[in-house]
Amino acid sequence: MNAPLLSVQKLGFYRQDRALLRDLSFALEPGELVGVIGPNGAGKSTLLKLLVDYHQPTEGHISLSDTPLASLSHPERARRISYMAQHSAPSLPFLVRDVIALGAHSRQASQIPSAQVLRNDVAELAEQLELTHLLDRKLTELSGGENQLVQFARILMQQAPLMLLDEPTASLDIGHEAQLMNLLRRHCEHQHSALVAIHNLNIAAVFCDRLLLLDKGRLIASGTPEQVITQANMAQLYQQQVTVSQHPVTGTVTVLPVKQAPIAVPLHVHLIGGAGSTVALARWLLQRGVTVSGGIGHEQDSDTDFWTATGMRHIAVPAFAPIDQDAIDQAQAMVESADLTIVCDFPIGAMNEGNLILAGHAKLLWLLQEDAETAHQRFYSEAQAKDFAQLQQQGVRLTALAAIEQLTGRIGELSA
Numbered sequence: 001m002n003a004p005l006l007s008v009q010k011l012g013f014y015r016q017d018r019a020l021l022r023d024l025s026f027a028l029e030p031g032e033l034v035g036v037i038g039p040n041g042a043g044k045s046t047l048l049k050l051l052v053d054y055h056q057p058t059e060g061h062i063s064l065s066d067t068p069l070a071s072l073s074h075p076e077r078a079r080r081i082s083y084m085a086q087h088s089a090p091s092l093p094f095l096v097r098d099v100i101a102l103g104a105h106s107r108q109a110s111q112i113p114s115a116q117v118l119r120n121d122v123a124e125l126a127e128q129l130e131l132t133h134l135l136d137r138k139l140t141e142l143s144g145g146e147n148q149l150v151q152f153a154r155i156l157m158q159q160a161p162l163m164l165l166d167e168p169t170a171s172l173d174i175g176h177e178a179q180l181m182n183l184l185r186r187h188c189e190h191q192h193s194a195l196v197a198i199h200n201l202n203i204a205a206v207f208c209d210r211l212l213l214l215d216k217g218r219l220i221a222s223g224t225p226e227q228v229i230t231q232a233n234m235a236q237l238y239q240q241q242v243t244v245s246q247h248p249v250t251g252t253v254t255v256l257p258v259k260q261a262p263i264a265v266p267l268h269v270h271l272i273g274g275a276g277s278t279v280a281l282a283r284w285l286l287q288r289g290v291t292v293s294g295g296i297g298h299e300q301d302s303d304t305d306f307w308t309a310t311g312m313r314h315i316a317v318p319a320f321a322p323i324d325q326d327a328i329d330q331a332q333a334m335v336e337s338a339d340l341t342i343v344c345d346f347p348i349g350a351m352n353e354g355n356l357i358l359a360g361h362a363k364l365l366w367l368l369q370e371d372a373e374t375a376h377q378r379f380y381s382e383a384q385a386k387d388f389a390q391l392q393q394q395g396v397r398l399t400a401l402a403a404i405e406q407l408t409g410r411i412g413e414l415s416a
């Protein structure tokens with residue numbers, strides 16, 4: 001088996017007795033585009049600087065196709081690795097076309113093209129990145145985003161098999177961000193590999209094959225974007241409520257921050273429902289600072305997807321499986337601790353009738369029902385309709401609108 005293009009083993013880097021990176025191991029294969037994500041100060045830039053030999057490791061090994069990085073001469077390294085730093089404040093007034101062309105001079109002497117070919121290559125790259133109009137401008141006279149695109153063009157011109165890019169899209173608009181990442185992707189398809197430190201998790205999820213998640217200098221997760229960008233990892237690392245869901249169009253994992261409710265309201269509402277019946281109410285309550293739990297749902301149901309995406313505490317059973325006693329017992333603890341349990345208007349069948357038993361444990365029970373018509377349509381058996389009728393004795397029947405009105409009043413009182 002061929003050695004990986006890049007192999008990092010037990011890498012550690014200490015400064016003034018502080019571990020900036022610890023016990024980091026991973027490998028990169030040809031053709032891979034791998035993102036390095038993590039909060040500010042996690043160690044992403046430090047990792048890239050070690051990989052380009054800007055810093056030397058305190059412990060561990062870095063090798064490129066089995067050759068130790070430290071044993072490579074500067075020209076050999078430049079042939080194998082290109083590097084785009086996070087901040088590159090241009091200090092010399094070079095022309096953009098010369099800066100891009102500079103990339104080619106890191107190649108092996110026999111690979112450096114003639115002046116004419118180089119001019120054409122620069123022009124072609126500039127066109128791909130919409131930089132043609134800037135070719136005769138000075139680097140010192142560019143905007144932050146324009147400078148970033150020029151540095152990226154220089155990296156591509158270098159044609160090194162391993163590209164290290166530190167926040168290459170940080171100053172780019174969404175159009176140029178997509179353009180740069182698509183171009184990078186295409187280069188990776190030609191047996192080049194890229195390791196990209198990136199904060200935009202949605203872009204990382206769309207373009208990267210794998211992600212490495214760093215925190216406080218440690219690798220705490222690695223795998224596909226779906227394996228790494230999880231509700232649990234995001235909540236733990238970023239200390240903010242975020243939604244993690246699958247984008248309906250791209251199918252990739254998507255992260256969005258949640259607008260924080262002005263204050264936490266001391267009210268816990270448990271929602272029972274299915275077929276999307278709890279979603280609008282759950283969103284409404286969360287936005288007002290109410291603690292919301294949910295269940296028992298079924299995996300892949302839109303309610304369960306919403307509860308998972310927002311990090312709501314909930315109980316779910318596998319799709320198409322009946323609700324079992326174990327799930328009822330777990331959800332019972334939530335229902336018993338909730339100030340209010342709301343059963344939304346949703347169809348009851350053999351798979352979810354356990355929710356009727358669960359609702360019986362509520363301290364205070366509301367049963368949402370839009371009109372009498374829906375009442376007899378929502379049960380698949382007479383026994384279920386009978387169980388529901390019994391719950392009606394215990395709870396209050398009301399429409400969703402009436403429920404919102406009452407909750408508005410209650411939240412107002414509690415927040416005053």
Ligand SMILES: Nc1ncnc2c1ncn2[C@@H]1O[C@H](COP(=O)(O)OP(=O)(O)OP(=O)(O)O)[C@@H](O)[C@H]1O
Pocket residue numbers: 015020038039040041042043044045046047
């Ligand atoms: N030269 C240095 N000497 C001492 N500490 C440093 C040095 N460079 C960086 N650090 C520290 O190392 C830690 C990791 O920094 P690094 O720049 O690698 O983080 P990062 O993940 O790239 O962060 P960001 O997302 O903010 O760019 C930080 O706590 C930083 O303050």
